[in-house]
Amino acid sequence: MKFLPAKLERKFRRLKKHARSPLMRKLDVMHERARQKVFQQSCDEYKDQKESEFECRKRPTKMPGGSRETYLSDGTFHQAVGRVLLVAEFFAMMPVKGVTGKHPGDLSFSWRNVRTCFCLVFITSSVANFGLSLFKVLNNPISFNSIKPIIFRGSVLLVLIVALRLAQKWPALMMYWHEVEQGLPQYPSQLAKWQMGRTIRMVMLVGMMLSFAEHLLSIVSAINYAWYCNGTSDPIKNFFLLTNDEIFYVTSYSTTLALWGKFQNVYSTFIWNYMDMFVMIVSIGLAAKFRQLNNDLRNFKGMHMAPSYWSERRIQYRTICILCDKMDDAISLITMVSFSNNLYFICVQLLRSLNTMPSVAHAVYFYFSLIFLIGRTLAVSLYSASVHDESRVTLRYLRCVPKDSWCPEVKRFSEEVISDEVALSGMKFFHLTRKLVLSVAGTIVTYELVLIQFHEDNDLWDCKQSYYS
Amino acid sequence: MKFLPAKLERKFRRLKKHARSPLMRKLDVMHERARQKVFQQSCDEYKDQKESEFECRKRPTKMPGGSRETYLSDGTFHQAVGRVLLVAEFFAMMPVKGVTGKHPGDLSFSWRNVRTCFCLVFITSSVANFGLSLFKVLNNPISFNSIKPIIFRGSVLLVLIVALRLAQKWPALMMYWHEVEQGLPQYPSQLAKWQMGRTIRMVMLVGMMLSFAEHLLSIVSAINYAWYCNGTSDPIKNFFLLTNDEIFYVTSYSTTLALWGKFQNVYSTFIWNYMDMFVMIVSIGLAAKFRQLNNDLRNFKGMHMAPSYWSERRIQYRTICILCDKMDDAISLITMVSFSNNLYFICVQLLRSLNTMPSVAHAVYFYFSLIFLIGRTLAVSLYSASVHDESRVTLRYLRCVPKDSWCPEVKRFSEEVISDEVALSGMKFFHLTRKLVLSVAGTIVTYELVLIQFHEDNDLWDCKQSYYS
Amino acid sequence: MKFLPAKLERKFRRLKKHARSPLMRKLDVMHERARQKVFQQSCDEYKDQKESEFECRKRPTKMPGGSRETYLSDGTFHQAVGRVLLVAEFFAMMPVKGVTGKHPGDLSFSWRNVRTCFCLVFITSSVANFGLSLFKVLNNPISFNSIKPIIFRGSVLLVLIVALRLAQKWPALMMYWHEVEQGLPQYPSQLAKWQMGRTIRMVMLVGMMLSFAEHLLSIVSAINYAWYCNGTSDPIKNFFLLTNDEIFYVTSYSTTLALWGKFQNVYSTFIWNYMDMFVMIVSIGLAAKFRQLNNDLRNFKGMHMAPSYWSERRIQYRTICILCDKMDDAISLITMVSFSNNLYFICVQLLRSLNTMPSVAHAVYFYFSLIFLIGRTLAVSLYSASVHDESRVTLRYLRCVPKDSWCPEVKRFSEEVISDEVALSGMKFFHLTRKLVLSVAGTIVTYELVLIQFHEDNDLWDCKQSYYS
């Protein structure tokens, strides 16, 4: 019945149309009128959009393998993350060449590159630092609170190694991403093109600045503390003895080691913050792609579209899903480290908040750092949940497809959207959705209530035991 | 609108009947007989319904953009919540003009309106009060129990601000709601039209009265307590020193400040109760719209209906879903504050129930307030879950569509009902369903069991520390 | 396209058949062969089944409204629960007349019936008993352990009232059940007819006997304890003072009151056990109906059946679902009381298991009662989960429908089975599935671990405080 000769089918349809009752036709008329109303309401911007879209739409079909210059337009994820990755490279992560290049084809990874060497050297240095921390922790009584340095340094080390592996895959990932972007409906305006990049840059900037502010406050509070404890006569030595206690637990004081420790410290703090921001940025990128598709669907919401339109959209949706899957495979270990880290640190910091603060500098640093931690965790949760949310929005437009345009392709599209769970994940152990936020919050409250029982007040702020790290 | 000309349809059926196997025909006969039985059972009221419906149904198709008087009929949500919002306006919330007007088109929001000004003044006053509470709490040791005043005042303040923003959106929301109501199958009788309004008024009345009773009891108990503690010789001063301890913690006693504190107290208590009631009332409204649709489906349950009937119902269902989504976006912050507030207060009050009561007045007030709190939480949970429940009931009628009427439209309708999760939510972090009630109850029990360990009996009822608020 | 004139359609089909590739036909041949193999494997019993089924199948279509004697056949739920309800009536529950009658039409409820009067008298007596317990508990310090008597008596009272309301609905429910049973595919053999009844009787018998054994042990242990404590010289008085301490807490000893207390005790214990058994029995009945349908589907598994066959099965499945829903509405309060009761009592008894037992009689009674409690909870969980499990089994047979028989009706059937959650529930707050068992077990372990902290050993077995009830 499906392979009806075209002629017969057309006759048939005409027949069916005539067979329709007058009432049904009236309904159609009403529906049509409502549709026209929508047209008129958004008529002004609609025409402009239509025209620009029409041109955009023709371009990719005209020259899919055309001249290279066509790719140099803005709005791609590769260009948006360029500077973000440059910052990462400065901090010994993601040693990929060509991140600021205009085309992802310029990206390359090589073991002999100076970036990679720097990265490897830093990893070695971090391993040494981690070893020293581990040695100090194991030689003291272990508690939920005392393992903080090894959790901190261990996860930084893990992220460094994962980032190195990710760097190798990055050129291929960006090429795939580029292909997906080429296939998507083009942005309606120059403004929309810039939006994803702007959001990414803003998140990066705000994150970096807050992280920098926190680090400054931590230095101020450490100086204050060093002055208070007053171990030696040299204030600088006091400061370094305090902040790099894991080094001087095994060796005597030396300025070189102190500087190395400080350098390690600054870099570790950056990387620890960067992993959350990286998950956010990838999420923003993926959500933006879904939004781009949804915007196109919204423009044609409730209108009669040809099955081929839906087929095209479905394939585009599918490619974004596959992209989402690929990115998830690549970064899910980072996501998992980021989430478990945040969970642990919030628990520890909330517990510490029960202590009496020895000075105002401490109090300011402590509460700033706690609020920054909780805010960052919320931000990374909500940004990563937005991928899932955007992927479900598509359904809203599919629900409004009028009766006559309802074809097997729309049906297939909507069933795929319903049954797929498109979201970033923590190694597939958990999916990043808004419901996760609540369960994480519930877990924190439960653990906190239980942990309070083991809390003893004044074991954190005496000079014998470093509060730092 | 939904009946094919009877003659044509009968011919059609006869044709189809001949093409069928005898077994199928037998089944049809059985089915038909069952259907007729249902007809006969509910024959008496059915005819009356039918007739009234027929008239109702004709009206909107006749004059969709007709004279304004046709809209003045009862049964709309706008009219049902009119007085509820009027009460809210008296208590400095939701400053919308025209809430008691007959048509939602009369609604308007303006920053220069006296209501808005009153609201803004009250918000400023509440901020001051909140600041005083915060100051007092932070200058005393912090515990799960001692932060109660800032949780209370903080959430009242938050709700006030959200309500102000909601007021701006309210006219548009009510217009959309009105449009949805115009499109729905009309009420079968005058009684049904009134039902939603009656339920809303009853919930409001009962809630207000219980809340008033609780406040009276709290005053009695505070007088009793003030008399017992006997700080100064002036009983009225004693009372105000007790109930507004956050004010007189920073300044010395003054009657003006005491009256301002009392006024603030009464208003805060009302608003704190009102946010639960508001969620309930919106839920009742949304559930009533789904019920209205379901009633129509029930009337034609198991009958042969034309595809256009199902198409119409599907579009109506869709519009209610969109309405539900819009309302959820508008009030989900209130819902979240309401739920987390109730969770916290039940935990605190259950913990306090372990204390020995100093007097009968205290015991009566305490247990009344605890039962009222639990009852209100249950009521808001169950009423808001009813939106989800009603939206699923539709499926029951779709399941009974006979074989011959099973068409792509019914299929699409039923798939949409299955896959959509229509429910109010707390900022999409959790959906308000009946299953939530159990998990909230489980959470309360778990937290309570853990919290009991930190409980010390006699720190709540000494005169040095106020028990109030 | 759906309303193709029959002639044209037939031609079309013939055409399509010819158009099939030889490869597809080969596949069909293979499929056919596999099907025949299944035939031959189960050939012996299959033929007998077939024949009996054929006769059964003809009967209901022949005389749907035939002579009354046709209904008198065995295998109905009404007949299976007859004696179970008779026992309940003896214990002042479910005062319905005609429970042992052959036809559910004989059932009737009347307020003037002697059963109803007995029931009402017993409820009054229970209220008095509950009041006495409540008075005693409130006059002593309240703990998780000490509220056991009011939880016990309160839930018994609640179940009594619910059972009275259920009794009013019972005749209508049984009539509906009877109609559903008439419509189902008949049992293949006399043995299958008897099975449900046999299981129900066995569950009732085993449950009653274990409950009786537990009560005997409790008496032995109470006598032992009374002898040990030796309050007065009269051993019988000692015994009653111990077991009915809530009565003699307010009045002095009197034999009449003691006997009333004992009577109340025996009856309460029975009713407390009976509510679990009642849930089990209803579950067995519902699961048996699904099994009956599934057996029919299994007989025709993998065969080419006409669409009307599937349509018929789908409608039967639907009616059982509706039946399940109606029963759930009627008994879900009992289910909820039963589950929360079991949860509470297991927690209390596990806590008590940490105590040192004063005598062997106590130890035997205690461990017997604990194991009986856990066993009963598991049994009620698993039996009630079996309703859900059986309702999902249907899907297994729908999955094996061969390609050529795959028609819209099968599709609709399978989609309905997938999307419906057919299960008994505790007031819709939770559904009784196998997954619930695990979460209940997890909850018990968690609560237990927390509760152990409040446990003090020797406050339960001293003579001042009764251990009983």
Added chain:
Amino acid sequence: MKFLPAKLERKFRRLKKHARSPLMRKLDVMHERARQKVFQQSCDEYKDQKESEFECRKRPTKMPGGSRETYLSDGTFHQAVGRVLLVAEFFAMMPVKGVTGKHPGDLSFSWRNVRTCFCLVFITSSVANFGLSLFKVLNNPISFNSIKPIIFRGSVLLVLIVALRLAQKWPALMMYWHEVEQGLPQYPSQLAKWQMGRTIRMVMLVGMMLSFAEHLLSIVSAINYAWYCNGTSDPIKNFFLLTNDEIFYVTSYSTTLALWGKFQNVYSTFIWNYMDMFVMIVSIGLAAKFRQLNNDLRNFKGMHMAPSYWSERRIQYRTICILCDKMDDAISLITMVSFSNNLYFICVQLLRSLNTMPSVAHAVYFYFSLIFLIGRTLAVSLYSASVHDESRVTLRYLRCVPKDSWCPEVKRFSEEVISDEVALSGMKFFHLTRKLVLSVAGTIVTYELVLIQFHEDNDLWDCKQSYYS
């Protein structure tokens, strides 16, 4: 079997192509080009695969009941687990004859077989050992920690009995498995055939070796401890008194009993490890079957396939699902024992990790055993979750079916994949998916935090109380 005669198909397509809009044709062209690109990319290995597949594919259709020699090819689950079961038989489990035979038809179970007798003798011996443990535990104060021996021995006993029952079903299960394997698309290369077997053997080897290493370390640590405690002058006697304290709690020392105890110990330890490995191995087997099917689907991903191809794949998918169900029914008790055991032992060992270790030998043994335990639990969780994961991968290929090949069969296939939950389970109480891992981890952390409160340090390492077992 799945290719329409090429000529006919091409004609068909041309016909269909003409009927389409130019836009659709353009889309097709794009799609076709992408498809060709994939072809070219994987062209080298593709051809080899194709050819080998073609030959493989012809074989089973040519001689489905052919000579026995055709079955003797590699790659079947039966052959892969042969040696694994042989090891099990040596340790008194799974007494099936013919496990190393080439054909599952050679498998047989008999009560009179020497394996079965050995197994029964060992079960009797284990019951005795369990009884002795139970006696010792009940005669000492019971705690979360002290019941470890009875949990250990009890679960070993349970697994032994379940394995005996499984042995009876094993021949039939393997026959069914063999049938399923015959119906699946053949392996593309000899390497792929070997892979499952290699993985299984490696898992078994690594597991056995680690378990052996742990046992050796336990002996070393026990010798160390026995020497330290120095109960008697005979070091061997000291050792056995320590490791078999449950025996010498009731009788005096005897070398025969000591050896029996040691033998029992070694065997129990093996069986305790084996149950996890068995679940892993069955999971690997089931996942491999799904992977085999998925590989075939991947080869034809995005191509135009005839409906019969999809029908065939769907039936194969169905048979693997049924196989998965059968295996789950057979081993789900083992799975449940394995998971609850691991949960309990991780909790106990984590608690013990808070103790101070008396010697280096203890510390090494303890941490090795803890890491091995956690690693094994993770491995069994992830391997068993892989069955579920692989069963979902199928969907990925179904999503890429091009528009023109989308037929009712593909639709049915994809709906079945979506709605089925194919996974091993713990008696259907929980399904083994990746999400389970997280909830198990969360449960361990919660329980641990609560349990720490009951922890007392020095009750585990004194000589009066054995640390062993």
